[in-house]
Amino acid sequence: MKAIVFDLDGTLVDSVPDLHDTANRLLAAHDCAPLELTQVRSFVGNGIPVLVEKICRAADLTFNESNREAIIGEYLSTYDLVLEDKNTQPFPGVTSCLESLKAKGLVLGLCTNKPEAPTRIILMDLGFEAFFTKVIGGDTLPQRKPSPEPLWVSYEGFDLKDCLFVGDSEVDAATAAAAGVDCALYADGYRQTPLDELPHAFSFTDFSQLLAYVESKL
Numbered sequence: 001m002k003a004i005v006f007d008l009d010g011t012l013v014d015s016v017p018d019l020h021d022t023a024n025r026l027l028a029a030h031d032c033a034p035l036e037l038t039q040v041r042s043f044v045g046n047g048i049p050v051l052v053e054k055i056c057r058a059a060d061l062t063f064n065e066s067n068r069e070a071i072i073g074e075y076l077s078t079y080d081l082v083l084e085d086k087n088t089q090p091f092p093g094v095t096s097c098l099e100s101l102k103a104k105g106l107v108l109g110l111c112t113n114k115p116e117a118p119t120r121i122i123l124m125d126l127g128f129e130a131f132f133t134k135v136i137g138g139d140t141l142p143q144r145k146p147s148p149e150p151l152w153v154s155y156e157g158f159d160l161k162d163c164l165f166v167g168d169s170e171v172d173a174a175t176a177a178a179a180g181v182d183c184a185l186y187a188d189g190y191r192q193t194p195l196d197e198l199p200h201a202f203s204f205t206d207f208s209q210l211l212a213y214v215e216s217k218l
């Protein structure tokens with residue numbers, strides 16, 4: 001194995017508390033009742049536009065062609081404010097796993113459906129920027145996951161047989177399958193579907209298990 005690309009939300013970081021806080025600030029500004037954290041968690045994985053649409057539908061807030069751009073813009077500017085409090089934290093064992101993989105000479109990348117700007121803010125706040133050779137956000141390319149394109153761009157220069165994608169969700173499993181690359185699923189992320197119904201080569205609940213899996217493939 002030579003290159004490993006990671007998903008962000010629900011895989012490396014627990015971003016839902018901040019996404020939930022952002023949702024409820026937006027809803028309060030429009031006189032709507034707040035949503036539960038578990039509800040917002042179930043909406044994550046297809047990017048911010050889909051997240052905002054699902055939040056609006058769940059809260060009975062109008063979301064249509066005439067207010068779509070404005071309400072997504074409002075969500076994103078509120079998210080920027082929320083991120084200033086630096087509450088989005090890595091899951092246990094993530095930092096040392098990334099350090100070990102890097103030390104073994106693996107090339108690491110990041111491929112998320114979160115827009116690139118807040119993605120880079122989170123990476124900078126966590127001191128994670130130097131880990132990743134390439135960072136692809138949900139708005140970096142014309143296509144986003146589950147299109148295979150963002151993964152193919154992430155792995156440019158590598159044989160797909162030498163690559164692994166590490167994600168947490170239905171979208172990630174589908175993206176890896178479409179791209180023709182092995183998928184490792186973090187089982188404690190934001191997935192809604194039973195693991196055995198999703199295509200994957202390996203699943204783990206502890207990042208030391210991922211490290212051992214990668215070491216067995218070197």
Ligand SMILES: O=C(O)COP(=O)(O)O
Nearest residue numbers: 009045046047112113114
């Ligand atoms: O849905 C999002 O905004 C991001 O999700 P991802 O990092 O799991 O791709």
Ligand SMILES: [Mg+2]
Nearest residue numbers: 007009010168
């Ligand atoms: Mg994810």
